[in-house]
Amino acid sequence: MLLLLTSCLEIIEDLTVHKDGSGSLKMTVNLSASAMKLNGILALDSLNGKKVPSKEEISEKLDTYKLKLAKKDGIQRVQANIDFNTYIVRLIIDFEQLNSLQKAFLELAEEEGTKDLEKWKSNDILSYNDQVFSKKTLPFLAIASDKIKPDDKDKLKDGKYISILRFENEVVSVSNSKANVSSNRKNVMITYNPAELLSNPSAISTVVRLKE
16 A cells, blocks of 8 residues: 555565576565655554554564565575665565566565465466576566556555566576676566556566576
């Protein structure tokens, strides 16, 4: 709900994948441009008929997610925190394999009561094989797209979703037309509009081929 109440949203997804398939995911959600507005919202008991969580409840929920993720198979380290002065949320997850990361998120979503996950469990949403990295439509985007009203999606049109992919080998090709490859050809950056992603979750799909 807090994300939908601010159009000044920036999400940075920074994913590093090593040659052996291990790596690290760093996620940053930046709502600092709307800090004053969010302080006012969090001072309320409810808004539009929905209960507004307290800062303590938000922190406790984040800690719960962190502890649950840290216990998943193939997850090596989890750090998560939220700064209520700047309204910046940071998450760092080190993983043994990309499918370990995928499985951990799906298991957590299932534990939290998220529905319609069966179709994601049998698919490789994130994969890295034979120097080919692939990211398909992310489940949370598709699920959110079904639940969020078109008018609410439109509120995020001024935001940014930045995806950064880092590899040890040089990039040969990238399927996504929005992609920019760094000068050393080992990093890929793609900038999306959050509103467009919610309207078309498959737009995030990307295949990166690397030099052997």
